[in-house]
Amino acid sequence: MSLISVKDLTVSRGGMPVLEGLNLAVSKGEILVLRGPNGAGKTTLLRTLAGLQPAYAGGVVADPETVAYAGHADGLKATLTVTENLAFWAGVYGGHDITPALAHFNLESLKSRPAGNLSAGQKRRLGLARLMVTGRPVWVLDEPTVSLDKASVAIFAEAVKTHVGAGGAAIIATHIDLGFEETVFDVTPYKARHDVVRNDFDESFDEAFR
Amino acid sequence: MAINWNALWEWANPRKFMSWTDRALPVFAVLAALMFVAGLVWGFFFTPDDYRQGATVKIFYLHVPSAMMAINIWAMMLVTSLIWIVRRHHVSVLAAKSAAGIGATMTLIALITGAIWGKPMWGTYWEWDPRLTSFLILLLFYIGYMALWEAIDNPDTAADLTSVLCLVGSVFAILSRYAVLFWNQGLHQGASLSMDAEENVADVYWYPALVAIAGFVLLFITLVLLRTRTEIRARRLHALEMRERVAEQ
């Protein structure tokens, strides 16, 4: 039984298909790593999986409360402390305890610091700690290791392993090797083709609008 | 009589729309020009002066049709925006976009001709009369709607957001109309000179006015078809350019 699966999915950016014919499924305990050059549409795919964007064609099958999404921005408020930031998201997602998350991402010593005073790496860690308090099974992560140093990457990889080991799953777009037992999914072959004249394009003028 | 609704929608399919408007546009253009010129020439040259208002009665042939169009065009935009929201019909929302510029111009004409007419009648160009004020507010709504279209790059996003604005704006436009009536009634007792056709305008003025109204309606149809055609082409152009950009990567 897969936690999240997509069937014949086409995702679009600005009304233009970027990836098409995607089929994939992620079950408990799995880590799926998306690879592909910049601009290939990894972010678009992840945002579609998170339900922020409608699918252009095909669909995503998942329970509505499956996905915890972490994008390029961490959603932190500079004037709130680390605890306040994390407690807020925990509250929004149904009041999970924040202490394990603080401990896991090594944030305990920074607890009462305003998030605005953290270094880029520390902010990122706090942003990822948020995933732990959502209580959602599938983590959808977009370049999570940006601005993390080696030690922090290891902390992060450990957190993902723990989460997956406890019956979760993760879909991660990244360029680096995180040392997981992962399934690699290269999006390049699914690039929507615009270099050829698509038949449907000329058949109906409507197509030009999609 | 049974109406085949699907066939009706077909007329607004972009490709079909382009083909029938291609043939219909010249017809509408000629009719519009004829009626417009006829109405205004009749009104300007061949109507007597009003015993009380003198020659200013001739301003009616501009003011009444433009004022009617100003309101009706917004109503049309509301309907086409709703069609877009419900049926995702691209031609519909592009027609709304095309109509906005015409509606704003009509509102401006109604305001200016109203002000010019008001000078000899009220002794001032501008009076915070409920009607004039409501048109000024309507002009603000048109400007806001057009500005939102201009500000958003993605055409589908722009279509969605402007349609929502049109919907909410319509409610507030009606609210404003009542609020303005209420507001001015509180200050001035007795309404200002009413320009309702049935009250002041006798047949000798009303017939040329009807022709002028028909002229304005036809002019609007011609322009909105022309501008919608332009917008459809612009959308296709946008799609082609996006494809080129993606293909280059």
Add this chain to the structure above:
Amino acid sequence: MIRLFWRDITLSFRSGGGFGLGLAFFLILVTLIPFGVGPESELLQVIAPGILWIGALLACLLSLDRIFALDFEDGSLDLLATAPIPLEGVVAVKALAHWITTGLPLVIAAPALGFLLHLDSAAYRWLIITLLVGTPALSFIGAFGAALTVGLKRGGLLMSLLILPLYIPTLIFGAEVVRRGAGGFLVGTPLAMQAGITMGAVALLPFAAAAAIRVALR
């Protein structure tokens, strides 16, 4: 939802949160008016209801572009949109928090400023009541305008252009209540109309605003 409410309140009180800015703006505006129109107390008394309402309206507008724009920039809006609370609720709660931090202080400060403008003594009661009834509508209409322009470059100016015409009915009825109150006339009708607008805006606009945000995020 309650969490979100307290977070927005806390944020506006922390440094750089903008609490008090609207109030200061209101004060400055009311101070400037006599310089513009002259110090005659009779004239000021006549225009006071209008000035106080317009001041409240502009002060409210000042802080509106922060309502979603900051959350959009730091990614919070993405996360809130995927959170288990409905986006309509998010909008309503944020608009409510905006009213508490901006509208309510204006209501409380208005009588003091009315004093500066020689507001008729009979009108104070009605000034407070009408502001209390009307300013929530300003926050909710404003939240809708902010939702339409979220994520746009130079969205602030466009937002003002879109919102201000929507404020017209609230302004008309609000100022009318105070004017009538000052003259000792019945205020029932405009007050009821204003209450109706507020209730309508509170009940319906969060849906329109949430729809706009979903469109803007995709």
Add this chain to the structure above:
Amino acid sequence: MMPDLGKYAGDVLMAYGITIALLVLLIWRSLARSAKVKRQLKDAEERRKTHG
């Protein structure tokens, strides 16, 4: 041919003048944009044929 407009001649002529000027401006802008978009679209379609 010109009707006697009496003391309101200036007002009436101004109303007609401004209205016609505004409408001409509207029509001219619609036509200009139509021509421009038509030309650009033609170029784009050509490019698509040659490269695509």
